[in-house]
């Protein structure tokens with residue numbers, strides 16, 4: 477049932493890094509979830525009415541994996557939910573990553589920042605099965621890493637950057653990418669992470685002529701298109717040869733996104 481609210485059983489909910497948890501949900505329609513989509517989690521606490529959107533990290537055999545950071549009251553409450561208990565979820569939502577667009581490219585690079593890393597795992601698996609491209613993950617963290625082994629298992633190459641230099645490259649993902657030997661003719665980028673990172677990456681990819689899809693985040697209200705709390709501004713894709721000054725439109729991240737092409741997003745609004 478698309479975007480309908482259903483009950484899912486929590487199979488596990490455990491810490492995988494400081495303030496980062498991995499939740500496995502038994503969810504019968506898991507196979508319908510596509511990379512880059514998210515689910516709305518309806519919390520049990522009566523004072524926390526709005527759903528919390530969390531990206532699908534992986535989906536298989538009637539189970540969904542979510543990886544979430546504890547940042548406020550809602551995610552703090554989620555961290556205490558016990559395995560075996562029931563959760564109301566609205567899933568799967570939004571337009572995820574377009575996998576077929578990367579067909580014909582020699583190498584695909586997935587660039588993740590912090591809690592933006594999880595949805596790229598399901599994408600990596602889809603790219604491996606649905607394209608012939610070699611898949612490279614470039615993952616950035618402040619300090620402690622998570623999911624790195626899962627990416628190593630399914631990607632051809634996994635590079636880690638940490639801001640404090642505790643693992644891998646000392647710096648951010650963009651600095652790491654610039655150090656790497658890029659192959660602009662054959663590369664395709666997908667990314668999810670903080671807005672500043674996505675903005676800088678979009679400029680970088682645009683300058684190199686590399687196609688880029690980004691998963692955007694915004695504070696959400698309803699989570700299903702009704703309240704317009706989650707607007708971003710989008711213009712025409714410059715790759716389609718349309719004039720840059722073509723009229724812009726407001727898009728709702730929850731239903732029109734969360735994934736957009738980097739060169740259609742108006743970053744400085």
Ligand SMILES: Cc1cc2nc3c(=O)[nH]c(=O)nc-3n(C[C@H](O)[C@H](O)[C@H](O)COP(=O)(O)OP(=O)(O)OC[C@H]3O[C@@H](n4cnc5c(N)ncnc54)[C@H](O)[C@@H]3O)c2cc1C
Nearest residue numbers: 526528529530531543544545548549550551694695696734
């Ligand atoms: C499409 C999408 C996918 C996401 N995927 C993930 C994920 O995989 N893992 C993860 O850890 N986080 C993800 N987030 C962010 C996550 O939704 C917020 O961290 C979470 O809603 C915070 O809730 P809170 O009650 O703990 O925080 P509070 O700050 O107390 O939340 C207050 C209100 O603001 C909303 N809100 C606060 N921050 C955000 C935010 N960044 N995005 C949207 N709504 C917000 C909350 O839903 C709530 O209604 C995603 C957000 C979006 C939009």
Ligand code: FES
Nearest residue numbers: 697699703704730
């Ligand atoms: S959150 Fe309500 S329209 Fe997107």
